[in-house]
Amino acid sequence: MAELAQLARTIRGAASRVRRPSAHLRYMAFLSYSHKDSDTATWLHEELEEFRVPQRLVGKLTEQGPVPRRLAPIFRDRHELAAASDLGEEIEAALGGSRFLIVLCSPAAAKSRWIDKEIACFKRLHRDDRVLAAIIEGEPFASNIPGREDEECFPPALRTHFDRLGRPTSQPAEPIAADLREEGDGRRMGLLKLAAGMMGVGLDELVQREAQRRHRRLYAITAASVAGMLFASGLAYTAIEARDEARDQRREAEGLIGFMLGDLREKLEPLGRLDVLDSVGGRALAYYEKQDKSDLSDESLAQRSRALTLMGEMAFTRGDLDRALRLYREAMASTGEAVRRDPDKPQNLFDHAQNVFWTGYVDYQRGSLDKAATAFQEYRRLADRMIALAPNEPRYQLERIYADTNLGTVLADQRKYRAAAAAFQASLEPVEALVAKHPDNRDYQTQLVDTLAWLADEREFSGQLDEALAHRRRQLGLLAQQWRSDEGNTTIKRIELTARRALARLLAQRGDLAGALDQSRQASAVVDWLTKTEPANTEWLQAGANANFDRADIELASNRIAEAQPVIESACATTSQLVAMDRSVARWRTDMQLRCLDLKSRSALLSGQSADATGLAQQALALARTIPNPVERGLRIASAERNLGDALASGGNREAARGAYERALAAWPRNIEEQPREMASRAILLARLGRRDESNELAGRLASIGYRHPSLRHDRQQ
Incomplete structure (x- = not known):
């Protein structure tokens, strides 16, 4: 598809004028979708173009007009657009010349401004009820639920009602929707819902047609089977012999597949060889793709599900969460069916x-x-x-x-x-x-x-x-x-990495910065070992970046600025690499990027670069405000405001610094279980604002549990 989201121009005129639809509707429907959903779009386009309308319905008068003989042609720009100087006009003309608009709905589609423009343009030219939605991922109206906004699959214009003059109103729309997901209508039933909507007939009329077609097919198969029985009996001996040979070959092949997904996988996983594991899952799936699914035994179907799960794990480990989720859901549909059967x-x-x-x-x-x-x-x-x-x-x-x-x-x-x-x-x-x-x-x-x-x-x-x-x-x-x-077992090293990070953090809280630094350096050595073994493993990349952030934190607390800076740069570079792989992972997009900005700001401040420290703290503040969880958002804002206040104070702007400290304390969440490190941060903030009694009370509570991080005493005295 010549992806609409990549067009350099907007749909010209769509936002500024109302146009009458063409008297000649060239297309039955305009198919609007995101490039991420192109596989489903290809399938739906082909199914609709080849759909056979029941003869008894052709010509029937419905609210959508006479039922046509075919549901074609369907406009899909990759197939329909000619080389023209103005793609925007071609798209708008196609929208005006289409009887229906079909929108493939997913989180990617909901975020596409071009799809939103197509819907708005179509609604200006036609009626709301000629827009049909097909859900393939995400949830409708999830944007109305706090914390689930990223799951929204309906673009804004699809959720908005347009009046008879084609003007958007404040009234929400209730689009006609088919759910193509396995857990919804499924592809076949979803296709029938769309077809029924385009023809203006009841779904039951098409479902009945489908049942009749299956019955006729079964009747034809039965008749052919009876007619061929005599001929088949003459070849029985040869067929049985061939069947036995094929069965033996299948048994041998599936035994090998079972070994690959079982014992071989268990031997490969500790080595961290994603490439080989990926190959194991791919070969297993390739074998089952060549088999008739209806002929597979329960065990064969189970092995196919295990292969899908393995492929999902490999996609997850490489940071492709969308593909991983698709594979897991496909595997889950099969295993769920197995549970239903037994x-x-x-x-x-x-x-x-x-x-x-x-x-x-x-x-x-x-x-x-x-x-x-x-x-x-x-x-x-x-x-x-x-x-x-x-x-x-x-x-x-x-x-x-x-x-x-x-x-x-x-x-x-x-x-x-x-x-x-x-x-x-x-x-x-x-x-x-x-x-x-x-x-x-x-x-x-x-x-x-x-x-x-x-x-x-x-x-x-x-x-x-x-x-x-x-x-x-x-x-x-x-x-x-x-x-x-x-x-050589990578799992042991991965756990060791986390354990040494945590031990370093605990030793720092107890005041042993030398011991903390030693553990942190050992953790960094484990990071190097793991990433050399399998550079593409995102779990190890994430753990490695966080280990280096921890090390830099301890280096800065020990006033070792020169040693901290290259460690910070390395961890920030890994964070950028992970975010580029998949922005949907909240830990990469916000948590790790905030750690990067926090440490860079502190490093700049300790180096006497108050202007740079101020700018980095402001970047962190803007990012912190995007966190959906209110408690975490408040803590992150407070941390960024404190860094900003320290940078402003270092630059001589005491009044602005106090304002930042006050905002930090105001953002601090109330009635939460504070970690000792968070309690220490609040004690420092109170000291910055001159509220010594409150700060001392918190410091006393920390002393009673053995918390002696040097920064608590140092920063409270500033």
């Missing part, structure tokens, strides 16, 4: 649970915590059902531990630290029991290490620093044991 088979529940988790994890990465929590709760329900059916299977017990951990992470992100710690503590006992019973099981050992990590974080965030340190040191001890028996 709801008491634990393996079916296990396979389905993996896809439920991954779809929820994509939502988690994009900052949609409520949607993630819903998916993780369903994952927990499936785990409970597995255990009920097979109570002695440790693998299913591990699934429930995973589920508790997932829900704990959501609670932590919602700043419910004590509730999160309780969830992690609840999962620690069963996983320790599994490790004691199966000391050589690597999965159980890894989960114990992970559970200790999450529990340590929540102990840290709720102010129990000594317990957090103990958990982290135990975790690193277990990792060292694992590494001695399995050198």
Whole structure:
């Protein structure tokens, strides 16, 4: 498609004048879509062009006029536009010459201003009820729900009612919509809904036609089968022999596929070889694409779903979340069907649970915590059902531990630290029991290490620093044991990276900057090792950038400005690389970019460059204001305002600096569970404003839990 969003010119005249539609409607419909949805557009274009209108309906008078013989032609600019000097006029002419407008609705379409202009132009020339929506991704009217704006799939003009004169009104529109998603109408039923809308007939009339067509086809097949029975019986022996040979070949091929998706995958994953794993999933899918899906056994369908899940994981790891989500949803449709057929088979529940988790994890990465929590709760329900059916299977017990951990992470992100710690503590006992019973099981050992990590974080965030340190040191001890028996395992190194980052952060809070710096440097060394192994792994890139941000923070706290600056530049460059891959990941787009700006601003201030520090703090402030979560938004604004105030004070503008400090304190969220580091920041802000009693009270509370970060004493004295 010559993508409309890339046109250099607007649709000329659409915003400034009302035009009458052409008396000759050349096209049955104009298909409007985003280039990201071109595959679906190609399918829909072909289906509509080839759609056979039932003979009994042709000529029938409906509200849309006489029913035509065909639903063609459909305007799609890649096929219809001639080489012309003014593409805008051609598009507008095509809109005026089309009886209907079909909009493929997705978040990408909702953000396209060109699609919005096409809809507005069409509504000026025609009636609202001649606009048909086909949902392929996202949710209608999600923009009305706080925190879910990015899921909106309807462009603004589609949601707006236009009056008889083609003028937009304040009244919301209720577009006629078909849902092409598997969980909605599905492609076939969605196509019939669109066709019925274009013809002005009831959907049941077309559905009835479809049923009659299937019956006629079955009758013809039956008749042909009876007629061929005698001939087939003459070839029976040869056919049976060929069938047996084909069955043996299929059994051998599917055995190899099973090995690739099972044992081989387990051997490759610790090596971090995304290219080989991608190839495994691709080869498995290629094999099943050549098979008739209706002939596949339940096990073959299950293996196909596992291949889709693997491909989804690889796309996720490379930062292509849109493709990953499509693959997970396709896999989830298959595993969901398997569960429907046999709801008491634990393996079916296990396979389905993996896809439920991954779809929820994509939502988690994009900052949609409520949607993630819903998916993780369903994952927990499936785990409970597995255990009920097979109570002695440790693998299913591990699934429930995973589920508790997932829900704990959501609670932590919602700043419910004590509730999160309780969830992690609840999962620690069963996983320790599994490790004691199966000391050589690597999965159980890894989960114990992970559970200790999450529990340590929540102990840290709720102010129990000594317990957090103990958990982290135990975790690193277990990792060292694992590494001695399995050198080269990337999973162990990835967990070690997180553990050393956290230990460095804890040591800094206890006042041991030298120990913190040593742990931070060891974390940076792990980053180098991981990224050399697999440079395209976005999970490692994200963890590596954050490790370098942590190191730079400690270097600055130690007044080692020259050492901090190249580390900051490296982490910021990685952040830009991740954002370029996928802007939908909230952690990359906001959290990491804010850390970059914060550290750059502080580094500039310590170097005596107050003007640069001011500009960077202002950039951070603008970005912080875009965060949808009100608590996180308030904390980020407060941090940026404090940096701005420090920069202004350094430049001699004390009055403006005080204004920034006051705004920072005003932005600070009320009635939240503060982490010790956040409490320290508030104490510093109060000191900046001369509110010494309040600042001292907070400092005393921090001292009682062993918080002795040097910046608290230093910054409160400034």
